[in-house]
Amino acid sequence: xxxxxxxxxxxxxxxxxxxxxxxxxxxxxxxxxxxxxxxxxxxxxxxxxxxxxxxxxxxxxxxxxxxxxxxxxxxxxxxxxxxxxxxxxxxxxxxxxxxxxxxxxxxxxxxxxxxxxxxxxxxxxxxxxxxxxxxxxxxxxxxxxxxxxxxxxxxxxxxxxxxxxxxxxxxxxxxxxxxxxxxxxxxxxxxxxxxxxxxxxxxxxxxxxxxxxxxxxxxxxxxxxxxxxxxxxxxxxxxxxxxxxxxxxxxxxxxxxxxxxxxxxxxxxxxxxxxxxxxxxxxxxxxxxxxxxxxxxxxxxxxxxxxxxxxxxxxx
Amino acid sequence: xxxxxxxxxxxxxxxxxxxxxxxxxxxxxxxxxxxxxxxxxxxxxxxxxxxxxxxxxxxxxxxxxxxxxxxxxxxxxxxxxxxxxxxxxxxxxxxxxxxxxxxxxxxxxxxxxxxxxxxxxxxxxxxxxxxxxxxxxxxxxxxxxxxxxxxxxxxxxxxxxxxxxxxxxxxxxxxxxxxxxxxxxxxxxxxxxxxxxxxxxxxxxxxxxxxxxxxxxxxxxxxxxxxxxxxxxxxxxxxxxxxxxxxxxxxxxxxxxxxxxxxxxxxxxxxxxxxxxxxxxxxxxxxxxxxxxxxxxxxxxxxxxxxxxxxxxxxxxxxxxxxxxxxxxxxxxxxxxxxxxxxxxxxxxxxxxxxxxxxxxxxxxxxxxxxxxxxxxxxxxxxxxxxxxxxxxxxxxxxxxxxxxxxxxxxxxxxxxxxxxxxxxxxxxxxxxxxxxxxxxxxxxxxxxxxxxxxxxxxxxxxxxxxxxxxxxxxxxxxxx
Numbered sequence: 001x002x003x004x005x006x007x008x009x010x011x012x013x014x015x016x017x018x019x020x021x022x023x024x025x026x027x028x029x030x031x032x033x034x035x036x037x038x039x040x041x042x043x044x045x046x047x048x049x050x051x052x053x054x055x056x057x058x059x060x061x062x063x064x065x066x067x068x069x070x071x072x073x074x075x076x077x078x079x080x081x082x083x084x085x086x087x088x089x090x091x092x093x094x095x096x097x098x099x100x101x102x103x104x105x106x107x108x109x110x111x112x113x114x115x116x117x118x119x120x121x122x123x124x125x126x127x128x129x130x131x132x133x134x135x136x137x138x139x140x141x142x143x144x145x146x147x148x149x150x151x152x153x154x155x156x157x158x159x160x161x162x163x164x165x166x167x168x169x170x171x172x173x174x175x176x177x178x179x180x181x182x183x184x185x186x187x188x189x190x191x192x193x194x195x196x197x198x199x200x201x202x203x204x205x206x207x208x209x210x211x212x213x214x215x216x217x218x219x220x221x222x223x224x225x226x227x228x229x230x231x232x233x234x235x236x237x238x239x240x241x242x243x244x245x246x247x248x249x250x251x252x253x254x255x256x257x258x259x260x261x262x263x264x265x266x267x268x269x270x271x272x273x274x275x276x277x278x279x280x281x282x283x284x285x286x287x288x289x290x291x292x293x294x295x296x297x298x299x300x301x302x303x304x305x306x307x308x309x310x311x312x313x314x315x316x
Numbered sequence: 317x318x319x320x321x322x323x324x325x326x327x328x329x330x331x332x333x334x335x336x337x338x339x340x341x342x343x344x345x346x347x348x349x350x351x352x353x354x355x356x357x358x359x360x361x362x363x364x365x366x367x368x369x370x371x372x373x374x375x376x377x378x379x380x381x382x383x384x385x386x387x388x389x390x391x392x393x394x395x396x397x398x399x400x401x402x403x404x405x406x407x408x409x410x411x412x413x414x415x416x417x418x419x420x421x422x423x424x425x426x427x428x429x430x431x432x433x434x435x436x437x438x439x440x441x442x443x444x445x446x447x448x449x450x451x452x453x454x455x456x457x458x459x460x461x462x463x464x465x466x467x468x469x470x471x472x473x474x475x476x477x478x479x480x481x482x483x484x485x486x487x488x489x490x491x492x493x494x495x496x497x498x499x500x501x502x503x504x505x506x507x508x509x510x511x512x513x514x515x516x517x518x519x520x521x522x523x524x525x526x527x528x529x530x531x532x533x534x535x536x537x538x539x540x541x542x543x544x545x546x547x548x549x550x551x552x553x554x555x556x557x558x559x560x561x562x563x564x565x566x567x568x569x570x571x572x573x574x575x576x577x578x579x580x581x582x583x584x585x586x587x588x589x590x591x592x593x594x595x596x597x598x599x600x601x602x603x604x605x606x607x608x609x610x611x612x613x614x615x616x617x618x619x620x621x622x623x624x625x626x627x628x629x630x631x632x633x634x635x636x637x638x639x640x641x642x643x644x645x646x647x648x649x650x651x652x653x654x655x656x657x658x659x660x661x662x663x664x665x666x667x668x669x670x671x672x673x674x675x676x677x678x679x680x681x682x683x684x685x686x687x688x689x690x691x692x693x694x695x696x697x698x699x700x701x702x703x704x705x706x707x708x709x710x711x712x713x714x715x716x717x718x719x720x721x722x723x724x725x726x727x728x729x730x731x732x733x734x735x736x737x738x739x740x741x742x743x744x745x746x747x748x749x750x751x752x753x754x755x756x757x758x759x760x761x762x763x764x765x766x767x768x769x770x771x772x773x774x775x776x777x778x779x780x781x782x783x784x785x786x787x788x789x790x791x792x793x794x795x796x797x
Contacts, residue, residue, distance in 0.1 A: 001564075001583055001584055002564055002566060002570050002581060002582065002583055002584075003570075003582045003583060003584055004567070004569070004570055004582075005564075005565075006584050095372075095546060095555070096546060096555075098372075098555050098559060099555050099556075099558040099559030099563075099564075099565045100559075103371075106371075106372055107370045107371055107372065110369065110370050110371070110372040111370050114369060114370075155584060253584060254584060254585040255585070255586075304584075305584040
């Protein structure tokens with residue numbers, strides 16, 4: 001397939017995942033806020049931290065109060081993680097590649113785009129927000145499912161999956177990171193009673209709560225949550241699972257040696273992680289390194305398949 | 317709904333007779349429309365608008381430095397053509413396409429038609445679309461124009477004329493196909509009552525046509541659609557056709573011509589050979605080594621690869637020489653010269669301004685004529701005499717005098733009408749018809765075509781870039797019983 005199209009499919013996968021993650025993040029945090037004591041107001045700022053958009057955000061807004069954060073994450077076209085921006089990108093990428101996608105998917109994407117454009121302003125109000133975000137998530141699931149069922153699982157589909165799993169792994173590390181920041185940060189004094197609720201929130205942000213309860217029988221605690229999110233092989237949003245998916249997808253592509261080598265290396269790092277030890281001392285740095293490794297996978301994917309170089313051809 | 321206030325005013329209406337009776341093929345449709353009240357018919361209209369939105373059927377307008385995607389304008393009342401009439405049109409288009417291809421092949425090789433003085437030599441020398449770079453080339457089957465969109469119009473007396481042949485990068489076929497899909501969603505009941513000839517196999521026929529001209533005799537030659545990109549007004553169509561044919565949609569930057577003078581596309585596996593390019597880029601942007609040096613849309617070396625016979629281009633560069641509006645006036649002569657036949661579909665009578673006598677006539681009667689530049693498309697730069705001001709007329713006269721070769725003039729053909737849904741009424745609106753013809757070692761004509769409709773009352777301008785709409789077009793075969 002064309003390199004240009006492969007790149008578009010990859011970004012399509014990433015933005016689909018990003019739109020869904022953003023919607024879920026806002027939803028879960030809004031819910032959590034209802035549970036927490038009134039003094040904890042930093043929770044909305046946490047969303048900005050998670051998505052790594054501090055710089056863009058504070059350029060425009062003075063403080064991270066609810067209204068600002070919500071507007072920024074839902075409707076701000078300048079924020080590449082906002083639902084509006086992600087969905088515009090989904091549409092643009094799909095538009096350029098619509099000949100490789102089933103046409104029903106294109107119709108769904110159009111519908112999603114129209115829906116978001118029409119309703120995003122309603123969602124700035126609290127009482128309409130939940131419904132809007134739920135709808136966005138449903139649309140995303142519908143499109144993902146439609147592609148899964150109706151699109152040939154060939155190269156194009158592989159690139160969507162690569163994009164999705166890289167984005168997903170990245171988001172999981174970010175959310176795990178934020179959980180720790182709350183607990184470690186001495187400025188935010190969270191009563192012990194709420195620690196449990198916080199970790200539940202971390203799990204819920206990743207739709208992981210129920211699966212966690214099924215697989216980890218202990219009560220919710222930080223170490224087990226981090227271990228589950230990093231190393232579980234079966235939960236689709238766990239980093240280890242995402243990496244295995246990446247490994248499988250990349251394996252099927254031509255010229256995959258370089259990328260495979262990096263992915264395998266990162267897999268080893270995650271598998272050999274001693275969660276208890278890392279939790280004690282340096283979880284934040286560990287996650288930082290992991291994110292750098294994920295970025296390296298992205299760079300190699302770009303180099304191997306999206307950038308044309310005559311060298312690739314000579315190798316064959 | 318009723319047609320009591322419908323005004324035909326001496327024009328030809330495609331669905332109604334002058335006495336407001338349904339034409340025989342339109343009986344069931346009109347009966348059905350009459351059975352709906354306005355509320356019901358508006359409901360269908362909204363359903364169609366929604367379908368067009370969600371199907372993402374758009375066209376792009378370039379205006380004030382910005383590209384805007386607009387929803388495709390579509391009117392829910394279809395146009396009907398009985399198959400007995402269509403058979404003749406189909407034969408006529410076939411005949412025309414064969415003659416035009418003989419002409420192009422002749423022009424770039426022996427130029428017999430000029431030597432035999434059927435066509436004046438000056439005509440070529442001044443043609444904007446004649447490409448001297450194409451001389452001496454012999455494409456497969458001697459075919460240069462593989463895809464043609466012809467504009468047909470019908471006069472008051474019911475005669476169908478060819479208004480022009482679009483041989484460079486004719487567009488509209490995707491809208492023709494999508495219109496049918498929308499109509500099926502909106503009026504499924506009518507498809508039970510009528511034998512409407514399906515047109516959905518156009519992409520298959522297009523793919524077969526393109527495959528047949530592959531320089532390598534393969535079962536599955538690599539066919540690609542070359543687009544200028546998402547900002548082109550017809551990008552929707554490029555993407556649609558690539559998708560429907562299962563071909564790659566490529567931009568110029570996706571292709572390279574290697575040292576072996578073959579064309580390759582850049583893929584995730586490296587370079588991969590391309591056999592046939594259905595190009596939707598104008599000649600002058602195809603290859604910066606030969607034509608427009610600043611073009612970033614094309615592929616350097618493409619002409620080299622084509623001349624060597626390593627890649628097929630459809631339509632071939634230079635095919636546009638026959639879609640010049642002055643050359644058009646000679647098509648009936650070509651049909652006689654190459655095929656020894658009489659034209660089945662007549663041309664609109666035309667005056668070439670390059671002929672001094674005819675130029676005088678044009679200038680004297682400019683208020684009653686349509687004056688068109690020879691090489692514009694999309695309805696740009698033309699003057700519709702009876703609908704113009706004195707000032708516009710004198711400006712046009714000045715331009716014609718300055719460059720007579722560049723203009724032709726035709727009497728105003730009134731254009732037939734079709735009932736069209738307006739604000740809570742049904743009124744006649746003018747239409748034309750663009751069928752598409754494919755040519756390689758065989759010929760295919762779409763059953764029907766894209767009906768374009770001038771949505772403004774009384775207007776004759778049907779181009780979508782200038783406020784035109786469209787209709788589904790049904791070629792109907794008689795009941796099976």
